[in-house]
Amino acid sequence: MKVILPDGSELALPEGATGMTVAESIGPRLAKAALGVTINGELKDLDTPLADGDHVSVITAQSEEGLSLLRHSASHVMAEAVTRVFPDTKVAIGPSTKDGFYYDFDFPEPVSEEDLSRFQAEIEKSIKETQSFQREVVSREEALELFENEPYKLELIRDLPEGETISIYRHGNFLDLCRGPHVPDTSRIPAVKVLSIAGAYWRGDSDNRMLTRIYGTAFPSRKELEKHLESLELAKQRDHRKVGRELDLFSFHDEAPGFPFFHPKGMVVVNTLLDYWRKEHIAAGYREIKTPLILDRSLWERSGHWDNYKDNMYFTKIDNLDFAVKPMNCPGGILIYRAAQHSYREFPMRMAELGLVHRHELSGVLHGLFRVRAFTQDDAHVYCLPDQVENEVVRVIELVRRMYHTFGFDKVHMELSTRPAKSIGTAEMWERAETALASALGRLDLEYRLNPGDGAFYGPKIDFHIEDIMGRTWQCATCQLDFAMPERFELEYIGEDNQRHRPVMLHRTVLGSIERFLGIIIEHYGGAFPAWLAPVQAVAIPVADRHIEYAHSVAAELSAADLRVEVDERAESVGRKIRDNELLKVPFMLIVGDKEAAAGTVSMRARGRGDLGAMSRDAAAKMVADESRAPRVDG
RNA sequence: GCCGGCGUAGCUCAACGGAAGAGCAACUGAUUUGUAAUCAGUAGGUUGGGGGUUCGAUUCCCUUCGCCGGCUCCA
Numbered sequence: 001m002k003v004i005l006p007d008g009s010e011l012a013l014p015e016g017a018t019g020m021t022v023a024e025s026i027g028p029r030l031a032k033a034a035l036g037v038t039i040n041g042e043l044k045d046l047d048t049p050l051a052d053g054d055h056v057s058v059i060t061a062q063s064e065e066g067l068s069l070l071r072h073s074a075s076h077v078m079a080e081a082v083t084r085v086f087p088d089t090k091v092a093i094g095p096s097t098k099d100g101f102y103y104d105f106d107f108p109e110p111v112s113e114e115d116l117s118r119f120q121a122e123i124e125k126s127i128k129e130t131q132s133f134q135r136e137v138v139s140r141e142e143a144l145e146l147f148e149n150e151p152y153k154l155e156l157i158r159d160l161p162e163g164e165t166i167s168i169y170r171h172g173n174f175l176d177l178c179r180g181p182h183v184p185d186t187s188r189i190p191a192v193k194v195l196s197i198a199g200a201y202w203r204g205d206s207d208n209r210m211l212t213r214i215y216g217t218a219f220p221s222r223k224e225l226e227k228h229l230e231s232l233e234l235a236k237q238r239d240h241r242k243v244g245r246e247l248d249l250f251s252f253h254d255e256a257p258g259f260p261f262f263h264p265k266g267m268v269v270v271n272t273l274l275d276y277w278r279k280e281h282i283a284a285g286y287r288e289i290k291t292p293l294i295l296d297r298s299l300w301e302r303s304g305h306w307d308n309y310k311d312n313m314y315f316t317k318i319d320n321l322d323f324a325v326k327p328m329n330c331p332g333g334i335l336i337y338r339a340a341q342h343s344y345r346e347f348p349m350r351m352a353e354l355g356l357v358h359r360h361e362l363s364g365v366l367h368g369l370f371r372v373r374a375f376t377q378d379d380a381h382v383y384c385l386p387d388q389v390e391n392e393v394v395r396v397i398e399l400v401r402r403m404y405h406t407f408g409f410d411k412v413h414m415e416l417s418t419r420p421a422k423s424i425g426t427a428e429m430w431e432r433a434e435t436a437l438a439s440a441l442g443r444l445d446l447e448y449r450l451n452p453g454d455g456a457f458y459g460p461k462i463d464f465h466i467e468d469i470m471g472r473t474w475q476c477a478t479c480q481l482d483f484a485m486p487e488r489f490e491l492e493y494i495g496e497d498n499q500r501h502r503p504v505m506l507h508r509t510v511l512g513s514i515e516r517f518l519g520i521i522i523e524h525y526g527g528a529f530p531a532w533l534a535p536v537q538a539v540a541i542p543v544a545d546r547h548i549e550y551a552h553s554v555a556a557e558l559s560a561a562d563l564r565v566e567v568d569e570r571a572e573s574v575g576r577k578i579r580d581n582e583l584l585k586v587p588f589m590l591i592v593g594d595k596e597a598a599a600g601t602v603s604m605r606a607r608g609r610g611d612l613g614a615m616s617r618d619a620a621a622k623m624v625a626d627e628s629r630a631p632r633v634d635g
Numbered sequence: 636g637c638c639g640g641c642g643u644a645g646c647u648c649a650a651c652g653g654a655a656g657a658g659c660a661a662c663u664g665a666u667u668u669g670u671a672a673u674c675a676g677u678a679g680g681u682u683g684g685g686g687g688u689u690c691g692a693u694u695c696c697c698u699u700c701g702c703c704g705g706c707u708c709c710a
Contacts, residue, residue, distance in 0.1 A: 110638095111639085112640070113640065196704060198706070199638025199639060199704090199705060200707090201637075201707065206708090211706095246646090252701095253701095254683075254702085312708095357710090359710090362637090362707080365708065371710085375710065476710075509710075512710045513710040543667080544667040544668060545668095546667080573668050573672080576671080577671095579671035580672085581671095582670095582671055593668090
């Protein structure tokens with residue numbers, strides 16, 4: 001028989017050949033690296049018999065699917081190891097994830113981090129033993145019997161649709177309900193590492209029992225595993241909570257859990273960020289507003305927040321009346337719209353607000369600046385005519401992409417979410433709105449993912465996800481149409497026909513939360529902000545005390561050019577001052593001693609680039625100024 | 636909110652029923668320094684808060700607050 005390889009060539013094989021036969025006939029290295037096989041596009045075990053004419057591709061850990069196959073198998077190996085250590089453990093599920101795998105267990109007794117090394121040791125044993133994975137197809141009855149002591153498996157089996165093939169995989173003494181496929185044997189997963197332990201609800205539902213989830217990762221080689229563990233360590237070094245403390249940017253205190261305190265240097269970064277934000281928004285035709293933090297109950301009843309968002313809101317009483325601290329900016333912004341009568345001639349009307357919102361988040365979800373209870377949304381609402389929507393959305397997308405580019409976030413992926421089952425508004429309204437969003441994306445020739453039914457109940461939306469330097473993704477910007485608010489607040493404008501009409505309301509953010517965005521860029525840059533954002537852009541370092549005066553005169557010149565500059569007057573060695581400022585990620589150091597003072601020069605050192613040599617004071621000021629220039633904003 | 640872990644000096648961590656320690660930072664003094672740590676000294680803690688067990692608690696138990704890792708939720 002013959003099979004067809006990925007390059008289109010044909011390969012003659014004996015009857016009964018498997019994926020392994022294919023790998024072996026291509027080469028011994030491939031045979032060794034082979035983990036699975038795709039047959040006519042379907043991922044299968046390597047020992048699956050092939051049929052004449054099959055399109056066959058051997059899968060190794062080089063591919064995304066090969067790596068996740070390997071990790072999925074590793075999760076089985078871990079489950080086996082864990083049940084060997086704690087025999088009465090009930091097993092739940094164990095899939096692969098983006099960076100590794102996990103397996104959920106129901107332990108007879110609490111298990112702690114200290115047990116992880118025991119699991120690790122057992123895993124190593126299994127790998128050494130080269131246990132093979134064997135697939136078996138069983139009937140529903142057989143399956144129910146095989147897993148009679150595994151309540152979670154039983155639940156899964158019972159939920160399998162009628163007629164579904166039920167397969168099980170065995171390796172060593174372990175048996176698992178699993179669709180597969182798996183690697184041929186445990187020797188193919190030589191580098192497994194048990195990483196951490198955490199709680200997780202059965203089937204992700206908080207009404208269910210809490211299981212113990214054990215995370216791990218696996219790679220095709222030790223070397224790759226080591227590399228991954230190193231990058232985890234690196235990410236830990238970049239943790240914005242650590243960097244924020246080291247660079248004296250912000251802090252958190254028990255007296256206000258979830259509410260960040262910004263220090264002077266942190267405020268420089270925030271304000272510089274906001275200066276840039278304002279320039280972009282003015283250029284994009286927005287006008288800025290500001291609305292109160294605390295507003296009367298009636299407003300929140302009208303907006304629907306009182307009924308739908310109460311659990312996340314903070315309340316207060318003033319003169320015996322109920323007030324709420326705003327969790328969103330729109331209702332307040334709408335009052336500004338309603339403060340005057342509007343004409344279609346004013347549209348599109350773009351109102352931006354850097355609004356501080358408070359949301360009572362569950363204590364367990366707080367996480368540095370990434371998840372806080374008070375944050376500044378870079379919000380804006382655009383009021384426009386229905387046929388202006390598409391154009392406005394295009395403008396929002398362009399603004400988002402331009403601003404992200406400034407921070408090097410060029411990998412942006414977009415998701416369009418459409419009408420959910422429970423929603424308000426007419427079918428025609430939704431149709432029109434979804435088309436407008438889709439054609440805006442189409443006009444810019446952008447790829448996006450469609451999330452049918454994932455929109456808000458009040459309108460469809462586009463979400464933007466950025467990818468940081470460590471490959472993690474973040475949803476920051478959002479652009480959503482809102483049919484609810486204009487109705488609830490009876491917003492109106494006078495049209496060309498001199499009649500009252502309801503405007504379309506567009507709700508959008510670019511950075512999302514200023515606090516979280518700061519956290520993201522701290523980690524993205526590892527604290528080494530580009531000079532325009534750096535809290536201190538240059539430090540003048542006098543070699544000895546007698547150079548302090550000269551250092552100040554140099555600093556004064558930079559200061560006069562609106563640069564943020566300090567003089568390190570400490571009675572420390574030059575080496576020490578350089579080290580400390582290097583650790584503080586100061587972009588430029590201007591070292592001045594006898595030579596410089598006599599010649600009227602400075603010795604320039606740039607962060608991470610080392611000594612750049614002597615230059616005139618003018619040249620130095622120009623260099624720092626040039627590299628510290630805020631990003632250009634052209635309308 | 637839930638599960639697990641952790642709260643010791645400003646930071647990073649020791650001590651784990653029997654006089655609370657180190658390094659860095661801070662302060663004082665000396666040093667006046669040439670591209671990633673000068674030296675010496677001083678001070679700093681009701682061991683997160685409250686309660687209990689004990690002759691004795693940082694250590695064991697309960698409780699509360701906070702933090703960390705996840706889950707759920709979300710910007």
